[in-house]
Amino acid sequence: MKNPFDTLSEMSVDKPKTVIAVVVIGILALSSFAQYIVFDNSEDAFYPDNETTNLLYELENTYTVDVDLVRSIVRFEVGDLENEATWNLLANIESDMLTHTGDLENSKMIDYHYGLFGGSPNSGPASSVIFWQQIQDPISDTWSEAVETALMNVTMAEDVNLSSAISEAMIVMSTMPSTEYPDSDDLDNWNVGIPGEWQTRIDSGENNAEKIGILIGMVSSLTENRNETQNASIAPLQGQAMASLAPLSALQDIDLRSGMMGMFPAESRDNPWSEANIALVTLAIDTTPSVHNMELDTEVSPIISEMSVGLEESLQETHGNTITVFGFNRFAEEQSGNLGAEIGILTSASIVILGIILWRQFRSVRDTSIVIFLTLLAIGATYGVAGILKLEFNGAMNSIPILLLAIGVDYGLHVVLRYREELANLVSEGKETMADFSAEARAKAIKTGTMLTSAALVVAIFTDMVGFLSFRLSAQNFLVVFGTVIAVGLFFIYLLSITALPALLTILKPQKIAIVKSVKIEESKFSIWSGEQALNPMTIIIAALLISLPIGAGISQLEIGFDFRDQLDEEIPVVADFLVLSDDFAGQNTAPLYVVINTEVFSDTGRASYLEVMSVLDADTSISEQTGVWELLEL
Incomplete structure (x- = not known):
C-alpha cells in the first residue's frame, strides 16, 4: 500500500517554491493563534477532572467573590511594635x-x-x-x-x-x-x-x-x-x-x-x-471582569498586577524598601512571565546543543540551520493549534518545545542523511562533491531518500501520536494537555520533514561537501560489537536482568506526590512573598474546607443538621476556625 504522504514528498521536489510558500503562510497563520494560550501556574492546574474538583469549582463560582487581596508586607525589627x-x-x-x-x-x-x-x-x-x-x-x-x-x-x-x-x-x-x-x-x-x-x-x-x-x-x-x-x-x-x-x-x-x-x-x-x-496590611480590590469593562478574568489579571506594582513603588518611595506588595494576580502574572522566559532559555540551550550534534553529522551550517528552523516552525504551529483549542499551559509544559526540538532534529537528520546516502550510491567518475551532481540526480536522490525515510517515519510518528493521545484518558488535565500538544507537534514535525525539508534541499544551491565526508556508511566498532552479542541470546538476557535489578529497586523507592512549591521560582520577589505568607502566616494562603449541607437551610431541620455538622468539625483538632450562616445570623 502506497504511503499517502508520498504524494506530498513528490510535490515538494517537483514544485518546491509552491510548497515552501504554502508552508510558510500556513505556519505563520497558525502560529498567530498562540496568543490565546492560557498560562495557569496555580495549584489547581494540576487538579484532576473529577466530581470533587467540579464541586470545588462550583462552590468557588457560587459563594466566592472576585477579589484580589493586595497585601503590603511591612518588615521591621523585633520589638518595634512596642514603639x-x-x-x-x-x-x-x-x-x-x-x-x-x-x-x-x-x-x-x-x-x-x-x-x-x-x-x-x-x-x-x-x-x-x-x-x-x-x-x-x-x-x-x-x-x-x-x-x-x-x-x-x-x-x-x-x-x-x-x-x-x-x-x-x-x-x-x-x-x-x-x-x-x-x-x-x-x-x-x-x-x-x-x-x-x-x-x-x-x-x-x-x-x-x-x-x-x-x-x-x-x-x-x-x-x-x-x-x-x-x-x-x-x-x-x-x-x-x-x-x-x-x-x-x-x-x-x-x-x-x-x-x-x-x-x-x-x-x-x-x-x-x-x-x-x-x-500585613491588606486592601481588597474588585476583580470582576465587568467592573473593569472586560470579558475574561485573564484580561483583568494584568491590570491588577500593574496596580500592585505601582502601589509597591509608591510605598517604597515614601516609606522605604522594607515594604513589598503581594497580590495573587501579580503572583500569577509574574510567575507566568517567568515561565515564558524559562521556556526561551531552555529552548535556546537545546538549540545550541542540538545544533552542535547536527553540525558534527552534516558538516554544514546551512543544513543544520534548515533542520532546526523547520522544527521551530513546527513548534510555532503546534502552539497555534493549542491556542485555537484554548489549552491551559502550566510549569509542566516547559519540556514541550525541548522534546519537540529533539524529535524534529531526529526526523530531519534521517531525511538529510538518507538523501546523502542515495546521492553517495550514485557516485561515478569525477563526482567528488555534492555540487558535482546534476540537478536531476540530486532531485532523484532527494525524492527517493525522503520517500524511503517517510515510509519508516510514518509508522513511528503515528504510534507515538497514539501513545501521547492516550494521555487524554487521564483525569489529570495537565496530562491531557501535554499529550495533546505533543501529538499535534509530532504530526507537524513529520509533515515539515517530508515536505518543506526536501523542498528547501531541492531549491538551494548544493554545497561543495566531499561525498566521503557527507555521510558515514561504514560500521562503527560499537555496532559491530553489539551485532556480535546478538548471536549470544543468553548473555543478552542475563545482562538485561542484571541491569533491571537496580532499576526495579529504584522504582520501588519512588515517592509519588505533588508539591506546588516545586513549581515556583523562589528568586522572583513576588514568589518569595508568597512563600513568606505560606510559611510565616499560617492560613494566609490555605484554601478553606467547604462543607455542603443539602437541606432546607432556614428551618428547624436545617439548623439541627448545621449544628450536627459543626459539632463534628469542632471535634477535629486540625481545624482552627469554623464559621457559617447561623453564626452570622446570631451576630
Whole structure:
C-alpha cells in the first residue's frame, strides 16, 4: 500500500517554491493563534477532572467573590511594635494604600476598592487597633457617662421638661462611637499614645459590655410609668439609642485580638508586641471582569498586577524598601512571565546543543540551520493549534518545545542523511562533491531518500501520536494537555520533514561537501560489537536482568506526590512573598474546607443538621476556625 504522504514528498521536489510558500503562510497563520494560550501556574492546574474538583469549582463560582487581596508586607525589627513610630508607620501605609490612585491608562486603583472587611476595603494592625479603641477599649470610653446621665435625666423628667430632656439626650446620643471601620482620615488623625498601655488591655480582653448592657436596660425602661403621649415622645429617642447601642453590644462579643493576630507571623502570636517582625496590611480590590469593562478574568489579571506594582513603588518611595506588595494576580502574572522566559532559555540551550550534534553529522551550517528552523516552525504551529483549542499551559509544559526540538532534529537528520546516502550510491567518475551532481540526480536522490525515510517515519510518528493521545484518558488535565500538544507537534514535525525539508534541499544551491565526508556508511566498532552479542541470546538476557535489578529497586523507592512549591521560582520577589505568607502566616494562603449541607437551610431541620455538622468539625483538632450562616445570623 502506497504511503499517502508520498504524494506530498513528490510535490515538494517537483514544485518546491509552491510548497515552501504554502508552508510558510500556513505556519505563520497558525502560529498567530498562540496568543490565546492560557498560562495557569496555580495549584489547581494540576487538579484532576473529577466530581470533587467540579464541586470545588462550583462552590468557588457560587459563594466566592472576585477579589484580589493586595497585601503590603511591612518588615521591621523585633520589638518595634512596642514603639509609637512603628504604629505611625503602619497607619500611614494603610492610609496611603486607601488613597493610592494607581493611575493607569483607563483605570484607577481607588475606583476598584471592595468592601470585604465589614464594608471597608482595608484591614491592618493600625485600623484594627483604632476600631478596638472606639468599640471595646474601656479607657477610650468618653461617651457612656454622658449618655447615662442624659438617659437618667429623661427617666426623672416631669411632663413639663420631658421634651427638653429628650432633645438633650438625642444630642448626646450622637457622641456614641460609630461602628464603621476606620478610613484614611481616621488613620491620619490617630494618636497612637503609649502602645504598651493599650496592648496590655487588648491582651486582657477588656471591653465595654457591662456599661453598654446597663445603658440598654435604661433605654428599655424609659417608657415605664409613662402615659401614651409621653411614650410617643420617648419612642424616637429609644429608637435612636437602640440603633447605636445594639451594634455596639454585639461587637463586644467579638474577639478583635484574634483577627489582629492574623496580621503577624504565626510563631509570634502569643506575644506579638515583642516578637513580631512582619505585619500585613491588606486592601481588597474588585476583580470582576465587568467592573473593569472586560470579558475574561485573564484580561483583568494584568491590570491588577500593574496596580500592585505601582502601589509597591509608591510605598517604597515614601516609606522605604522594607515594604513589598503581594497580590495573587501579580503572583500569577509574574510567575507566568517567568515561565515564558524559562521556556526561551531552555529552548535556546537545546538549540545550541542540538545544533552542535547536527553540525558534527552534516558538516554544514546551512543544513543544520534548515533542520532546526523547520522544527521551530513546527513548534510555532503546534502552539497555534493549542491556542485555537484554548489549552491551559502550566510549569509542566516547559519540556514541550525541548522534546519537540529533539524529535524534529531526529526526523530531519534521517531525511538529510538518507538523501546523502542515495546521492553517495550514485557516485561515478569525477563526482567528488555534492555540487558535482546534476540537478536531476540530486532531485532523484532527494525524492527517493525522503520517500524511503517517510515510509519508516510514518509508522513511528503515528504510534507515538497514539501513545501521547492516550494521555487524554487521564483525569489529570495537565496530562491531557501535554499529550495533546505533543501529538499535534509530532504530526507537524513529520509533515515539515517530508515536505518543506526536501523542498528547501531541492531549491538551494548544493554545497561543495566531499561525498566521503557527507555521510558515514561504514560500521562503527560499537555496532559491530553489539551485532556480535546478538548471536549470544543468553548473555543478552542475563545482562538485561542484571541491569533491571537496580532499576526495579529504584522504582520501588519512588515517592509519588505533588508539591506546588516545586513549581515556583523562589528568586522572583513576588514568589518569595508568597512563600513568606505560606510559611510565616499560617492560613494566609490555605484554601478553606467547604462543607455542603443539602437541606432546607432556614428551618428547624436545617439548623439541627448545621449544628450536627459543626459539632463534628469542632471535634477535629486540625481545624482552627469554623464559621457559617447561623453564626452570622446570631451576630
